Structures are given as structure tokens and as C-alpha cells.
Amino acid sequence: MEDASTGSDSDYSNSWISWFLSSKGNEYFCEVEEDYILDRFNLTGLNTEVQHYSQALDLITDNLDDEIQDEFRGTLDVQARLLYGLIHARWIVTARGLAKMLEKYKKADFGRCPRVLCQSQPLLPVGLTDVPYEKSVKLYCGRCEDIYSPKSSRHGSIDGAYFGTSFPHLLFLVYPNLIPPKSGPVDFSANMRAGDVEGGRRNRRGREDQDPPADSMTEGFSTAAAALKADRYRPRIFGFQVHEIAKLQRWQEAVRDRQIARLEQLEENV
Known part of the structure; x- marks a missing residue:
């Protein structure tokens, strides 16, 4: 596997x-x-969020005293991971950090959208909160503007606060030419490897093979209830909703509410 x-x-x-x-x-x-x-x-305030802050920073920068006891190093490594993750969330919304993440996005290092109509649109990591230990990282599709869970359990256990709630939308504001169209083929794929496209096809075939048969659904399953439990994602930059997306979100929520009401009525008539 290539170095990240x-x-x-x-x-x-x-x-x-x-x-x-x-x-x-x-x-x-x-x-x-x-x-x-x-x-x-750049690290202002992180000393209140990370235990053994000074030692964790020394570990990250390879300045840790060799006399630190081995039993303390395990705890310190956990805190160093937390500290690096929180620093990472701040770094990727800077100009240089965005440029580095852009390279990974163009190579589809974060995976591709599973929806067929999104035509293997590359995804971007996003957090549902900026507070650590609350929500794991999700993957945002700029085409359907929805979020998905990572396929790998290793990636699914990454804290969402290590990427923050603003990153994908700020990336598209800085690089507006990368905003994907709502229909038609993805346009910036000229710089992408052909192997990535083939990998997306293999991933889609794998998902199709893993889909459970319809008759395996438990009796009494409610589609409307499942839809109500799904989190509605609202893109934000530093806590503020993106204006154009906010208007679209209101329309999407109205359509979603009508569809759920229709499903509930159909289930009542069954």
C-alpha cells in the first residue's frame, strides 16, 4: 500500500x-x-484538549526524552495521535494543506460515491463535529451532497474531528473548477490514473455482490422509519451554512419529508 x-x-x-x-x-x-x-x-488551545500535551508534542516532533518509561509511552502514543489529528484538522484548511489534500482527492484516495448516478465521483473526508471522540469520519460526495461511511473498518474508526466540519466545502470554494456537475460525466478525471477508474468498477461489483436479497428483510421493517433515523447532513464552513447549498438543502428536505409521508401512508394501507 502506498504511503499516505x-x-x-x-x-x-x-x-x-x-x-x-x-x-x-x-x-x-x-x-x-x-x-x-x-x-x-497554530496549536493555540490544544493544550486543554490533550493530556500530557508537552510530551505528546515532543513525541510527534521526535524530541521526546529517552528516559520516559515504557509503560507511559503507550498512553503517550494515544495522546500523540489525538494531538496530531487535531493539528491535522487545522492544517488541511490552510492553503498548503488544501493543496496536499487536493492531490489525494484527484487520485480518489478517499474512495468513490456508491450511487450509480454519481458515476464514481471521488469523495472527501468530513467530520460531523469538531469535538473529538463524538463522531467518526464520514465521506462527502460533492455531486449528490450526501455523506457515507467508509467501507474499511480501519477508516471507519478514524475520529471525524481530525478532518473537521469545514474542509470539503472550503476546498470547493478555493477550487471552484472542481465542483462536480449534478449530471453528466466527472470532468477533472484527466489527471486520474486509469487504474483508479477500473478500481471503482471493481468496488461497485463488490458492493453489488454484498447486497442482501430482498427476502432477507425482517418482517415488519419500515422504510419510512429507517429514513427518519438517517442523519440529514448540512454543509457548513466554520459553523455557517454554505449559502447556495443551504437553499438547496431546504428544497431537498421538503422533498424528503413528502417522500417519507408518502411511505408512511403506503405502509398504513398495506
Whole structure:
């Protein structure tokens, strides 16, 4: 499996960060540049969210004292992962961070939308909250504007706060030419590998093979009830709804409510 790093020259070769990025399950992360981490202004407030903050930062930057006891290193590694994740969420909404994540997006490193009409649109990671330990990471499709859970359990266990709630929408504001059309083929695929397209086809075939048969549904299953339980995603940038998307969201919710009411009426008549 390829390293999740974008391949930039870094003093972190064979370091904690290099090890972290090359570990299985961390392919969504990009490399945070050294000067960004060493600028304490960028880390403002994180000392209140991470236990053993100073030691965790020393571990990330490879300045940890070798005399630290082994039994403490396990706890410290957990805190270092948390700290790097929170730094990562801040880094990827900077100009340089967006550029690195753009490279991963063009290679479809985050997967592709499972909906047929989205025609294998590449996905972007997003958090449903900026508070750690609350929600796992989801994948946002700029075409259908919906979110999905990662296929891999390793990726599904990543904290959504490590990507934040603003990243995908800020990326599209900075690079408006990448906003996918609502219909027709995806247009920026000229820079994408042909193998990625074939991989998307294999993934679709795999999903089709895994779909349960209709008769396996338990008796009494309510489609309307399942639809009501589904979270409605609202794109935001730094807490504020994106204006054009907000208008579309109101229309989508009205259509969704009408469809649920129709399903409930059909189920009552059965």
C-alpha cells in the first residue's frame, strides 16, 4: 500500500509522523509540514484538549526524552495521535494543506460515491463535529451532497474531528473548477490514473455482490422509519451554512419529508 504522504521533502523521514502516515488505516491523513507544527500559534488551545500535551508534542516532533518509561509511552502514543489529528484538522484548511489534500482527492484516495448516478465521483473526508471522540469520519460526495461511511473498518474508526466540519466545502470554494456537475460525466478525471477508474468498477461489483436479497428483510421493517433515523447532513464552513447549498438543502428536505409521508401512508394501507 502506498504511503499516505504526498511525497514532499520533509525532515520527518523515519520519524513518528512518517511511521504514523505509513500505518494501515491512516491513509486519509496527509503530512503536516514541520514549520506549521513548530509554530505554537497554530496549536493555540490544544493544550486543554490533550493530556500530557508537552510530551505528546515532543513525541510527534521526535524530541521526546529517552528516559520516559515504557509503560507511559503507550498512553503517550494515544495522546500523540489525538494531538496530531487535531493539528491535522487545522492544517488541511490552510492553503498548503488544501493543496496536499487536493492531490489525494484527484487520485480518489478517499474512495468513490456508491450511487450509480454519481458515476464514481471521488469523495472527501468530513467530520460531523469538531469535538473529538463524538463522531467518526464520514465521506462527502460533492455531486449528490450526501455523506457515507467508509467501507474499511480501519477508516471507519478514524475520529471525524481530525478532518473537521469545514474542509470539503472550503476546498470547493478555493477550487471552484472542481465542483462536480449534478449530471453528466466527472470532468477533472484527466489527471486520474486509469487504474483508479477500473478500481471503482471493481468496488461497485463488490458492493453489488454484498447486497442482501430482498427476502432477507425482517418482517415488519419500515422504510419510512429507517429514513427518519438517517442523519440529514448540512454543509457548513466554520459553523455557517454554505449559502447556495443551504437553499438547496431546504428544497431537498421538503422533498424528503413528502417522500417519507408518502411511505408512511403506503405502509398504513398495506
